[in-house]
Amino acid sequence: MRLIENGKPVEDRFVRVSDDEALPEGAAVLIGIERFLKDAEALRERPAPVGVIWPNSRPIAEIEPYLGRIALIALNFPSFRDGRAYSQARLLRERLGWTGPLRAVGNVLRDQFLLMQRSGFDQIEVSKAADADAFDEAVHRYTVFYQPATDRRPSLLRQRLGRSAPGVGE
Template identity: 55%
Template structure:
């Protein structure tokens, strides 16, 4: 499956490692939440990038002690109708200040691509290459938004106020 990161199709540096498989000595790995929680200190002490696949039915607050040592958190959309990973992403970015890669995995519709970006995702594991191109386009489609979020974009109201203050001086 293609990986889209920051609007570009890219190679995935992370290797998914099953729970019953020995961890490689080095290299970026992506492990399950169960494996991380079974022995977190040993895993985060590795001298290579570590990522975790976090299910949408678990509280992201459980990750708080290790956020500064996780290079990637992959949030799961089990069906296109289940948007809990959107809330998880916003909490990770806005409440806990997570600055690593947030990757969306699973069933995501094209209609949701802009919401992924707005909610803090910077990567998407897509099923089809055409979706990869569509996600890249969605990251640049809009320049102003009404809803404030923690993605660094100012809301339309904030931009209007700024323009008003600039023109008044």
């Protein structure tokens, strides 16, 4: 898999480890939530970063007590038609205050890049090299938006009112 971070292809520093594998010493790891919860206390002592793959079928509010211990959150798109991870991303950024890396994994398509970025994802895992190369064009295809989003681009209403974000000039 190729990784796009903040619009640029990058090398993934996190090693994805399944539940039955040993964690590599000194390496940043990305593990499933079941393993994270089962080994939470042992992982607290681990000196290397730990990332969590959060399923879209689980309420995102359950992650709040662990946010201080997590280096990366990966939200899963099991199907391109399943958009629950968009809502999870917005909740993480806007309600839970997550400022760390937020990664989209799973069935990610080029057509979804702009909405993923606007929802708060700063990392996107893609399967095709061509998708990574097309990221910039995909996220700059539209310049006017009706809805406010986590990317802080002003909505059309805010532009018309002369304000870039809520609270500015109010």
